[in-house]
Amino acid sequence: MTENPIVGFIGAGRMATALAKGFVNAGLVSPDKLIASDLIPAGRDAFGQQLGCSTTDSNVEVLAKAKIIILAFKPHQLEEATGPLQDQFDESHLVISILAGVRLAKLDKACGRRARVVRVMPNTPALVGEGACGYALGQAATEDDGVMVERLLSSVGVAYQVKEHLIDAVTGLSGSGPAYGYTIIEALSDGGVAAGLPREIATKLAAQTMLGAARMVLETGQHPGELKDMVCSPGGTTIEGVHELEEGGVRSALINAVRAAAERAFELGQE
Numbered sequence: 001m002t003e004n005p006i007v008g009f010i011g012a013g014r015m016a017t018a019l020a021k022g023f024v025n026a027g028l029v030s031p032d033k034l035i036a037s038d039l040i041p042a043g044r045d046a047f048g049q050q051l052g053c054s055t056t057d058s059n060v061e062v063l064a065k066a067k068i069i070i071l072a073f074k075p076h077q078l079e080e081a082t083g084p085l086q087d088q089f090d091e092s093h094l095v096i097s098i099l100a101g102v103r104l105a106k107l108d109k110a111c112g113r114r115a116r117v118v119r120v121m122p123n124t125p126a127l128v129g130e131g132a133c134g135y136a137l138g139q140a141a142t143e144d145d146g147v148m149v150e151r152l153l154s155s156v157g158v159a160y161q162v163k164e165h166l167i168d169a170v171t172g173l174s175g176s177g178p179a180y181g182y183t184i185i186e187a188l189s190d191g192g193v194a195a196g197l198p199r200e201i202a203t204k205l206a207a208q209t210m211l212g213a214a215r216m217v218l219e220t221g222q223h224p225g226e227l228k229d230m231v232c233s234p235g236g237t238t239i240e241g242v243h244e245l246e247e248g249g250v251r252s253a254l255i256n257a258v259r260a261a262a263e264r265a266f267e268l269g270q271e
Contacts, residue, residue, distance in 0.1 A: 004033055008066025010059050010081055012038035012047035015098060018127045019070065020051050022155035061090050069115075070096040070147075071107075082110040089115040094145055096152075098122050100171070101268040104138045104164055116141040118149050119168045122156075124178050131157030132177070134170030136188060168269065172262030180257055184212035185210055197226045 007029050009016045016036065023029040023192070038044035040249035044055040056062065063069060063085050073081050078099060093115040097107050100121070107117045117138035125131050133153045137146050146161055151160035162170060184204045192202030217224055232239040245251070 004030075005067040006033045006035060006065050007068045007070065008062035009034075009036035009047075009072050010062055011071065012036040012040075012043045012055065013072060014122075014127060015027035015122060016048055017050060018131075019072070019098075019122075019152070019156060021049070021076040022126070023152055024051060026155035028152060028155055029123070035065055035195075037061055058087070059085060059271045063093070065212065066091055069095045071095065071099055072098070073097040074095045075102050078106070078110055080166065086110070086112040088112075091116065091140070094118070094141070094148065096120055096149060099263060100175070101271075104136065106136055108140075110212055114140075115192035116145050117118065118145060119164060119167060120149070120153065120159075120174050121167050123174050126156040129156055133157065133159040134167055134174065134175040135159060135168055136162055138166035168262045169258075169266040170259045172260070175265070176257075180254060181210060191219050 007020075007023065009020065011051065020029075020034060020036070022035070024031060029246060031052040034051055035046045035054065036044060036051075037056045037058065037059050038047065039057055041057075044057065047053075048055040061221070069080075071081070089111040091114055093111070094112050095115045095117045097119045100105075102119070104117060104119050107119060108115075111117055118135055118141050119138070120133055120134045120135040122131055126133070131153070133156075135146075137143075144228055150159045150161065159233065160170075185203070188198065188206035188209070189203040192205060193199055197205070213227070216222075216227055220227070230240070232242060
């Protein structure tokens with residue numbers, strides 16, 4: 001980052017720690033340019049020890065020192081966390097929220113309608129550097145802010161800018177998607193055990209197979225359907241397995257899962 005701004009986290013939990021590690025490991029932020037606040041001593045101590053940075057129990061201190069503020073607490077804590085800060089936010093602050101379901105209008109209000117706000121929907125694979133994030137810019141946020149946010153988020157995976165009304169779709173797909181993936185991996189492992197494999201080997205084969213398939217899609221740029229057809233030899237074993245999946249409605253079940261989760265995300269955002 002050209003100006004080396006201080007990055008402050010309000011909330012020092014697992015996702016905050018994962019993001020901070022990504023920033024540091026990518027050389028985007030140095031530990032001496034990080035600060036985090038958390039009311040739970042164990043949380044902020046762990047953050048400080050892992051990152052080698054300053055921590056505090058004061059959100060006011062974070063806001064006073066940092067120009068990039070990442071809101072990383074529980075969504076229901078928004079008013080409690082930002083209430084004392086409303087008059088201290090200004091146009092120089094870039095506020096990045098990872099609070100699930102909290103819309104830009106509410107975030108703008110919480111930040112005194114002065115800060116440049118960006119809403120982000122991350123997912124848990126960011127904890128291992130394989131996240132998939134969507135983000136939306138608030139009214140005051142600039143394209144340069146978008147570039148900054150994308151650089152930061154790309155240190156823990158991939159990030160795509162979308163309009164805010166599509167954040168619910170991002171939530172239903174990539175936000176909730178890891179749970180769908182884990183369910184598929186578990187089911188494949190169960191199938192392997194049913195076919196005679198030891199559980200440990202079955203689970204590792206299932207997970208690696210899904211990882212490899214995902215990498216094939218990303219690295220070849222081919223349509224998933226094309227890649228599927230390449231594995232399905234005429235009259236072979238794979239097409240028999242795919243037929244069972246189609247007969248069981250797996251495709252429509254996954255489509256419905258994404259839609260249902262997206263609709264629930266919309267409902268939560270209205271509360």
